Every structure is written in C-alpha cells, then in structure tokens.
Amino acid sequence: TDPSLLPFATANQRNASATNDAARMIGSRMRCGGAVGRRAPGAVRAAGRSTPAAPVTKTAPGQQQLQRRAPRTLAYVDAAAGGGGSLDGLVDYECELFTDRDGNMIQPMCTDFGFRSGAGRLYMERYGETPGSVFELAASNFDKELTQMRQYTRFNHVIGPPVKPPSGMVSKAFSAAGGALTSALGRLDLALENAKVLPKLDAPERRIGTDSGEWAVMLDKLGQLTLDNQAVVNMEKKRVEKEGELNTPFVVKAPFLALCWVLDVLYDGKPIQKFWVLETVARIPYFAYISILHLYESLGFWRAGAELRKVHFAEEWNEMHHLQIMESLGGDQSWFDRFVAEHSAIAYYWLLIVFYLASPKVAYNFMQRVELHAMDTYAEFVEENRELLKTIPPPRVALNYYLNEDLYLFDEFQTNSVEQRRPSCNNLLDVFTNIRDDENEHVKTMDACQKETIVKAMAAKQGK
Numbered sequence: 001t002d003p004s005l006l007p008f009a010t011a012n013q014r015n016a017s018a019t020n021d022a023a024r025m026i027g028s029r030m031r032c033g034g035a036v037g038r039r040a041p042g043a044v045r046a047a048g049r050s051t052p053a054a055p056v057t058k059t060a061p062g063q064q065q066l067q068r069r070a071p072r073t074l075a076y077v078d079a080a081a082g083g084g085g086s087l088d089g090l091v092d093y094e095c096e097l098f099t100d101r102d103g104n105m106i107q108p109m110c111t112d113f114g115f116r117s118g119a120g121r122l123y124m125e126r127y128g129e130t131p132g133s134v135f136e137l138a139a140s141n142f143d144k145e146l147t148q149m150r151q152y153t154r155f156n157h158v159i160g161p162p163v164k165p166p167s168g169m170v171s172k173a174f175s176a177a178g179g180a181l182t183s184a185l186g187r188l189d190l191a192l193e194n195a196k197v198l199p200k201l202d203a204p205e206r207r208i209g210t211d212s213g214e215w216a217v218m219l220d221k222l223g224q225l226t227l228d229n230q231a232v233v234n235m236e237k238k239r240v241e242k243e244g245e246l247n248t249p250f251v252v253k254a255p256f257l258a259l260c261w262v263l264d265v266l267y268d269g270k271p272i273q274k275f276w277v278l279e280t281v282a283r284i285p286y287f288a289y290i291s292i293l294h295l296y297e298s299l300g301f302w303r304a305g306a307e308l309r310k311v312h313f314a315e316e317w318n319e320m321h322h323l324q325i326m327e328s329l330g331g332d333q334s335w336f337d338r339f340v341a342e343h344s345a346i347a348y349y350w351l352l353i354v355f356y357l358a359s360p361k362v363a364y365n366f367m368q369r370v371e372l373h374a375m376d377t378y379a380e381f382v383e384e385n386r387e388l389l390k391t392i393p394p395p396r397v398a399l400n401y402y403l404n405e406d407l408y409l410f411d412e413f414q415t416n417s418v419e420q421r422r423p424s425c426n427n428l429l430d431v432f433t434n435i436r437d438d439e440n441e442h443v444k445t446m447d448a449c450q451k452e453t454i455v456k457a458m459a460a461k462q463g464k
Contacts (some may be wrong), residue, residue: 095107095108095110096108096396098396098399098400098403100399100403100404100425101403101404101405106394106399106403106425106426107393108393108394108395108396108399109214109218109328109392109393109394109395109396109428110214110393111214111215111218111219112328112395112396113161113218113219113222113328113329113330113333114324114327114328114329114330114331114332114333115148115327115332115333115338116327116332122320122321122324122397122400123396123397123400145335145338147201148335149335150189150198150201151201151203151204152182152334152335152336153182153183153185153186153189154186154189154190154201155203155204156182161219161222161223161225161272161273161329161330162219162220162223163223163269163270163273164223164226164269164270165269166268166269167268167269168229168264168265168268170265171264171265171266171268171269174265174266178336189201218392219330221388221391221392222272222329222330222392224388225271225272225381225385225388225389226271226384226385227271227274227377227380227381227384228380228384229264229268231380231384232376232377232380235376235379235380236372236373236376239372239376246365246368246369246372248365248366248369249362249365252355252362252365252366252369253369255348255351255366256366256369256370256373259281259344259348259370260373262340262344263277263278266340271381272326272329272330272331273330273331273333273334273337275322275326275331275377275378275381276323276326276327276331276332276337276341277331277337277340277341277344278374278377279319279322279323279326280323280341280342280344280345281341281344281345281348281370282319282322282370282371282374283316283319283320283323284345284348284349284352285348285352285363285366285367285370286312286313286315286316286319286367287316287349288349288352288353288356288363289308289309289312289352289356289360289363290309290312290313290316291353292353292356292357293305293306293308293309293312294309308449310412311412311445314410314412315442315445318410318438318442321397321398321401322435322438324397325395325397325398325431325435328395328396328397329395352366352367360449361449361450364446364449364450365446365450367442367446368443368446368447368450371439371440371442371443371446372439372443374439374442375436375439375440375443378432378435378436378439379436381432382429382432382433382436386429389427389428389429389432390427390428390429391427392427392428392429393427393428394425394426394427394428394430394431395428395431398425398431398434399425402423402425402431402434403425421437421441423437
C-alpha cells in the first residue's frame with residue numbers, strides 16, 4: 001500500500017465494530033478508495049471517536065445516496081505526509097463514507113480544491129435552492145472574483161494543484177508575457193489601493209483543511225499528473241488512420257482548431273485546469289441545441305424534437321458532472337482560468353446557436369469533433385498517469401454520479417450502447433476511464449444525430 005494514501009484513511013471502516021472502538025489506531029486494516037491495506041511505519045498516527053451513522057439522504061429526484069460518517073479523527077501527520085514532523089500538525093477532520101447501490105462503502109477524497117466548494121456546488125450545501133436575483137448574484141460574484149484577482153496579482157494566491165513550467169516555445173512566451181502582465185497589474189492594484197481608489201486588500205486567509213495531511217498529499221499527487229500535447233496529436237492521427245477523417249466544413253473546423261490551439265498553448269503543463277476549461281465549453285453546445293429545439297416547439301415550427309431534447313439534457317448533465325469533478329480537483333482555482341472558460345462558453349453558445357439555426361447536422365458535426373478530441377485527450381492522460389491515478393481516491397461528485405441507485409440520465413445519453421454501462425469508481429483512474437468512455441458515447445450519439453439513426457436508437461430503447 002502507498003503510504004501517502006494513509007492520511008485520509010480511517011480505522012477498519014468496513015468493520016461495523018470499529019465504530020464502537022474510540023481508541024482504534026489507523027495502523028490496522030483500512031479501506032481507502034476501494035482498496036484495503038496496512039499502514040506503513042511513520043506515515044500517520046491517529047485516535048478517533050465514533051459518530052452515529054447518517055440517515056438516508058435524498059439529494060435530488062433520481063439522485064438518492066446513502067452515507068455514513070467515518071470516525072472523527074485527530075491525526076498527527078509527520079513530514080512524509082506533509083505535516084512537518086511536528087505535533088503542531090494536529091488536524092481535526094470528518095469525512096463521510098459513500099455507500100453505493102450495492103451496499104459497498106467507499107472512502108472518497110476528503111479534500112475539495114474547488115473555488116466554489118461548499119455552498120453553490122452540486123451535492124453540497126444549498127444544493128437545490130432557488131437562486132437570488134441576477135443583480136444579487138452578479139454583485140456577489142463580481143466581489144468574489146475581484147478579490148481573488150487582486151490576491152492573485154499581489155500574492156500569487158492559488159491553492160489548486162501546482163503547475164509545471166510549459167515545454168513549448170509558444171507556451172513559454174505566453175507564460176512569460178502573462179507573468180509580466182500579472183506583476184504590472186499587482187503594482188497597479190497597490191497604487192490604486194494607496195490612492196484610496198480600491199479598498200485595502202488583506203492577505204488571503206488559510207483555507208480550512210489546508211493543514212491536513214491529506215490536503216498536502218493530494219495536492220502533491222495532483223501536481224504530478226502530466227499530459228503530453230504531442231502524444232495527444234499522435235493518438236488522434238492513429239485514430240484517423242484507423243477510422244478515417246471526419247468530413248467537416250471549414251467554417252465549423254476553424255473554431256474547433258482555435259479552441260484546441262488555445263487549450264494547448266495556455267494550459268501546457270496544467271492538465272486539470274485544461275480539462276476544466278474544456279468541460280466548461282463542452283457542455284455549452286447541448287444547451288444551445290436544447291434552446292433552439294424549445295424555441296421551435298414554442299413557435300410551432302417543430303414539435304417532434306422532445307425526445308431529442310431529453311437526450312441532449314442527459315448529455316449536458318453528464319458533462320456537468322465531468323466539470324464538477326475537475327472543479328473538485330482544483331481546475332477552477334485561478335481567476336484567469338475562470339475568465340477564459342466562462343467567456344469562451346458564452347462565445348461558443350452563440351456560435352452553436354447560429355450553427356444549429358443554419359444546419360443542425362453542422363452543429364452536431366462540430367460537437368462530434370470536440371468529443372473526439374476530448375476522448376483522445378483523456379485516453380492519453382489515462383495512459384500517462386495510470387499508476388499514479390490508482391493511488392488517488394475518487395471525488396464525491398463522481399461517486400454520486402456513477403454509483404448512484406438511479407442512473408436514468410446516465411443511461412439516457414448513451415443512445416447507441418448495446419448493453420447498459422455500470423462502471424466502477426474506486427479511484428481516480430476509474431473516474432478518468434469513465435470520463436473517457438463517456439466521451440466516446442457522446443461521439444456515437446452526435447454521429448447518430450447527423451445520420452438521423454438517433455430515431456431508431458431511441459425507438460429500440462423503448463422497445464418499439
């Protein structure tokens with residue numbers, strides 16, 4: 001067992017009797033992200049006290065989960081786990097186990113590196129609440145983003161995974177220019193603060209949980225993940241040689257190539273951040289398709305697209321979970337990444353609206369290209385990081401999506417699958433493998449939409 005896994009483990013969590021043993025040491029058998037192992041010497045020492053099991057909680061229609069609290073743990077983390085080898089590294093944290101539809105208990109990743117972790121995120125506090133007015137939301141978001149932008153330029157404050165220096169010449173040039181611009185903005189911000197134009201900026205507060213052993217270990221592991229852009233290109237070439245080139249009009253191919261170029265240049269050495277931006281944009285076309293189909297129904301132009309709308313909603317729901325998985329891994333921590341992703345999403349929404357109005361097949365062709373690229377990118381990422389991904393537990397949002405009792409929406413977007421997919425989700429390798437396979441299902445659905453075989457596929461699923 002990898003010793004670095006142990007800071008987020010609790011004692012004998014599969015054994016019910018362990019909840020009555022307040023003095024149990026973590027050195028016994030444990031379950032971590034689906035794996036059972038033993039503590040390595042010098043990794044973690046802990047004593048816990050049990051807490052009662054949580055009741056069954058309904059998080060949303062069709063999204064029911066069963067959770068139990070792991071023993072609340074006071075852990076002394078040594079230098080190997082990022083605690084500095086001192087008893088000052090005492091951490092008090094709780095982490096709920098996840099129970100899947102078959103009754104198996106899985107330890108999720110207890111840390112969440114997302115900028116929006118807590119309130120405002122799926123399956124977290126305030127989930128399902130009605131939002132405030134656009135003025136309240138805009139003002140609140142602007143205040144948070146401005147503060148985070150100022151902290152970034154003044155203190156270089158980002159708590160997500162550490163990034164590697166870019167390898168490509170163009171990426172290095174953009175990185176250098178970005179660093180110079182950030183320094184200039186920091187000096188400008190300080191000058192405006194001294195002139196009383198901007199309020200005084202306090203140093204960023206330490207986030208709750210950042211002193212824990214798991215926080216340090218997970219952050220280090222996520223920072224070791226790699227993605228070779230040239231290897232992705234080579235994988236795409238092999239796929240084209242085997243399956244043939246997708247015939248795409250230049251007007252559709254150009255914005256796709258622009259998206260790929262921006263992602264490769266700006267996110268060289270930052271795979272999780274790249275995936276977050278990609279998933280932010282990838283869910284937008286489905287929203288655009290739904291918007292036009294709904295408009296056609298409202299105007300009386302076309303009322304036969306209701307089933308198609310349902311498929312596209314299931315596709316968007318799938319991409320939303322991919323997005324939130326990347327958020328939980330810290331992909332949205334930088335204000336610059338959020339700026340790029342959110343403004344790109346708006347631009348691509350209106351672009352896809354125009355495409356779909358002019359020709360739905362052209363719009364589907366664009367999305368098929370995006371999904372093919374995503375599938376190849378995730379496939380390469382899985383191959384490059386297979387062993388490391390095995391040592392990282394799955395984010396809770398992934399468990400809620402892939403191992404829930406009700407998988408209606410998960411099944412709905414897979415219109416061309418012969419058998420129902422029931423993927424495992426024991427570690428981050430399983431999560432990214434599932435995402436790769438999801439993208440392949442999107443590819444097949446977009447192809448079916450262009451060939452109009454989607455109607456036959458939906459009829460077959462309904463037994464007609």
